[in-house]
Amino acid sequence: MNYVQIIRSAIRALRGNILRTILTMLGIIIGIASVILIISLGQGASSSITSQVSSLGANLIFIVPGKQIPGRPPSASNSLKYADMLALADKTRMPDLGDVSAQVTTQAEVVTNGQNKNASILGISATYANINSLEMNQGEFISPEDESGYSRVAVLGPDVVADLFGEDAHPIGETITIKSRSFRIIGVTKAKGSVGFTNPDETVYVPATTAMKVFLGQDSVQAILAQATDAKKVDETQEQIIAFLLDQHKITDPVLADFTVRNSKDALSIVNNVTGLLTGMLAGIAAISLVVGGIGIMNIMLVTVTERTKEIGLLKAIGAKRKDILMQFLIESIVLTVSGGIVGIILGISLSFLATRFLPIPFVLQPSAILLAVGVSTIVGVVFGIYPARRAAKLSPIDALRYE
Amino acid sequence: MIDKKPIISLRNITKSYITGSAECQALKGISLEVYKGEFVAIMGPSGSGKSTTMHIIGALDTPTSGTYTLNNKNISAYSEDQLAEIRNQEIGFVFQAFNLLPRTTVLDNVIRPMMYGRVPQNEQTERAFECLRLVHLEDKASNLSNHISGGQIQRVAIARAIVMDPSMILADEPTGNLDSKTSHEIMTFLQDLNKKGRTIIVITHESDIAAFANRIILLKDGLIISDKENNRFIAKK
Numbered sequence: 001m002n003y004v005q006i007i008r009s010a011i012r013a014l015r016g017n018i019l020r021t022i023l024t025m026l027g028i029i030i031g032i033a034s035v036i037l038i039i040s041l042g043q044g045a046s047s048s049i050t051s052q053v054s055s056l057g058a059n060l061i062f063i064v065p066g067k068q069i070p071g072r073p074p075s076a077s078n079s080l081k082y083a084d085m086l087a088l089a090d091k092t093r094m095p096d097l098g099d100v101s102a103q104v105t106t107q108a109e110v111v112t113n114g115q116n117k118n119a120s121i122l123g124i125s126a127t128y129a130n131i132n133s134l135e136m137n138q139g140e141f142i143s144p145e146d147e148s149g150y151s152r153v154a155v156l157g158p159d160v161v162a163d164l165f166g167e168d169a170h171p172i173g174e175t176i177t178i179k180s181r182s183f184r185i186i187g188v189t190k191a192k193g194s195v196g197f198t199n200p201d202e203t204v205y206v207p208a209t210t211a212m213k214v215f216l217g218q219d220s221v222q223a224i225l226a227q228a229t230d231a232k233k234v235d236e237t238q239e240q241i242i243a244f245l246l247d248q249h250k251i252t253d254p255v256l257a258d259f260t261v262r263n264s265k266d267a268l269s270i271v272n273n274v275t276g277l278l279t280g281m282l283a284g285i286a287a288i289s290l291v292v293g294g295i296g297i298m299n300i301m302l303v304t305v306t307e308r309t310k311e312i313g314l315l316k317a318i319g320a321k322r323k324d325i326l327m328q329f330l331i332e333s334i335v336l337t338v339s340g341g342i343v344g345i346i347l348g349i350s351l352s353f354l355a356t357r358f359l360p361i362p363f364v365l366q367p368s369a370i371l372l373a374v375g376v377s378t379i380v381g382v383v384f385g386i387y388p389a390r391r392a393a394k395l396s397p398i399d400a401l402r403y404e
Numbered sequence: 405m406i407d408k409k410p411i412i413s414l415r416n417i418t419k420s421y422i423t424g425s426a427e428c429q430a431l432k433g434i435s436l437e438v439y440k441g442e443f444v445a446i447m448g449p450s451g452s453g454k455s456t457t458m459h460i461i462g463a464l465d466t467p468t469s470g471t472y473t474l475n476n477k478n479i480s481a482y483s484e485d486q487l488a489e490i491r492n493q494e495i496g497f498v499f500q501a502f503n504l505l506p507r508t509t510v511l512d513n514v515i516r517p518m519m520y521g522r523v524p525q526n527e528q529t530e531r532a533f534e535c536l537r538l539v540h541l542e543d544k545a546s547n548l549s550n551h552i553s554g555g556q557i558q559r560v561a562i563a564r565a566i567v568m569d570p571s572m573i574l575a576d577e578p579t580g581n582l583d584s585k586t587s588h589e590i591m592t593f594l595q596d597l598n599k600k601g602r603t604i605i606v607i608t609h610e611s612d613i614a615a616f617a618n619r620i621i622l623l624k625d626g627l628i629i630s631d632k633e634n635n636r637f638i639a640k641k
């Protein structure tokens with residue numbers, strides 16, 4: 001028997017009871033739509049983080065205080081000093097390192113003539129703009145002299161300027177107050193959009209030295225950012241930094257290191273692990289709805305077989321073999337799940353497209369997710385359709401014909 | 405006109421049904437032979453075993469004991485799928501009710517046996533139309549089976565019954581649901597087919613339907629109580 005003919009007659013049978021068909025497909029539609037939605041949002045989130053992290057460059061190296069053990073929350077520590085940053089920045093001692101920047105952050109209210117705004121205050125070195133490819137819209141970035149001189153100067157992100165001074169304002173030379181200290185504005189950065197969990201447009205940059213002294217009262221930094229001169233030798237450079245800092249901190253056993261060195265590749269793999277895990281968990285929950293949908297299909301197919309007992313008897317009388325009846329009902333349930341799957345894919349894509357309009361996530365459509373959805377709905381059709389189909393195939397023609 | 409070798413040969417066929425603890429013997433030893441080109445009517449009161457006999461002749465069911473030879477093949481021991489093939493190739497059925505697939509066009513109903521019979525797809529439509537023409541229904545080919553009259557349904561069933569060019573047509577009360585005018589129309593179609601050499605077995609309650617046949621077998625309580633040529637038929641000869 002020809003498959004095109006079977007599929008045609010399956011579609012005809014399903015169209016014959018269209019309301020029931022749609023209700024039966026609902027479980028599959030919802031299941032597939034949520035799988036597509038979750039996978040595409042997960043992929044979107046991870047691709048946005050990936051592109052942000054890789055925009056930092058593959059040669060970026062982070063040094064954070066404290067020993068970080070995978071799977072445990074990072075321990076807070078004061079072990080990384082501003083002096084460590086200065087030592088690393090010394091070209092004669094670390095020739096393979098390019099720009100090096102200290103980093104401390106705090107959250108504070110920024111005030112100027114009656115306007116105020118809550119912003120994150122980033123204390124950084126003069127090299128930070130270069131490392132993070134920050135470009136200036138107005139004025140200058142913080143200079144090495146500002147840094148060594150503990151200057152009270154600030155560079156503002158465009159959103160901060162807009163909130164405090166209004167859109168398109170020229171605030172260079174104006175004064176802002178942070179934690180009741182006044183700072184002179186020397187520059188405004190170009191708009192960049194949010195990066196991971198931070199938004200440079202909402203940030204106020206001040207010299208790291210000033211921030212440590214005025215706001216935090218400490219000589220330790222929260223992170224050191226460094227660029228390897230050669231992106232291909234990031235791992236080697238990372239090893240050099242570890243050896244250098246162990247020596248600097250007078251630690252002989254590397255196991256006892258009081259700092260952690262990571263590069264953007266490591267950070268990326270951590271982020272991807274987390275998003276992958278989350279996506280997997282959510283997809284697992286969606287898969288349960290597919291199983292429930294499959295049971296619904298089995299239930300309806302059993303009802304269908306009973307309802308169509310006489311039809312099966314007739315088909316057997318005119319020469320249908322077991323295999324023919326089996327294929328007919330199996331294909332009917334596959335047509336049911338696959339068309340449900342296709343509707344689910346369209347729904348899932350539309351929903352994720354809509355969701356990405358409102359979330360800071362790009363719309364990512366993975367062909368593999370569609371393939372997976374089609375595959376899964378076919379499998380659901382086979383797994384949950386085989387039992388009813390076998391029941392139909394096993395009916396004896398006489399019992400089927402005499403059935404009332 | 406009548407061949408020497410029988411197409412159908414039943415020898416001492418019995419059929420018992422076991423319902424719960426009671427055993428019901430529907431057929432108690434039926435022996436009969438049907439030759440090519442015969443038009444046989446099987447009559448008898450309700451419950452006498454007419455349908456059971458037809459199911460066995462039609463390879464829809466297997467006898468409890470006895471042998472059934474169809475076209476020189478002893479099919480008593482055939483598997484279910486082998487019997488399906490026999491039904492497809494050798495037998496055309498017309499039932500009293502539920503003859504056609506619902507939600508399916510007349511044409512597709514007639515095509516169905518060819519789908520199971522491995523008839524090349526490009527021949528199927530043409531052959532179906534040929535058979536529909538014989539029952540004057542070629543203009544209803546694209547109608548859905550539930551949009552035609554009872555008499556037309558039986559004619560489609562006849563077209564479907566002959567589409568595989570079987571050695572016989574079995575009809576179980578084909579006119580049971582029809583008025584007498586339409587019944588006679590249907591029987592005339594069957595008679596025409598018989599005149600062209602097809603073997604036909606019809607089960608009926610009504611003697612005016614049986615009158616179309618050239619041989620009448622009477623069943624009672626699972627036994628043949630009479631088997632003779634139709635008087636009218638003899639008179640005509």
Ligand SMILES: Nc1ncnc2c1ncn2[C@@H]1O[C@H](COP(=O)(O)OP(=O)(O)OP(=O)(O)O)[C@@H](O)[C@H]1O
Pocket residue numbers: 402421422423428429430448449450451452453454455456457
């Ligand atoms: N599946 C079955 N289980 C039990 N008994 C059955 C079964 N099928 C038929 N019988 C019995 O076998 C006997 C013959 O039945 P059959 O259907 O052959 O009669 P019939 O001559 O065709 O009657 P009718 O004219 O009413 O169609 C009846 O007594 C019936 O009750």
Ligand SMILES: [Mg+2]
Pocket residue numbers: 454455456
């Ligand atoms: Mg009967």
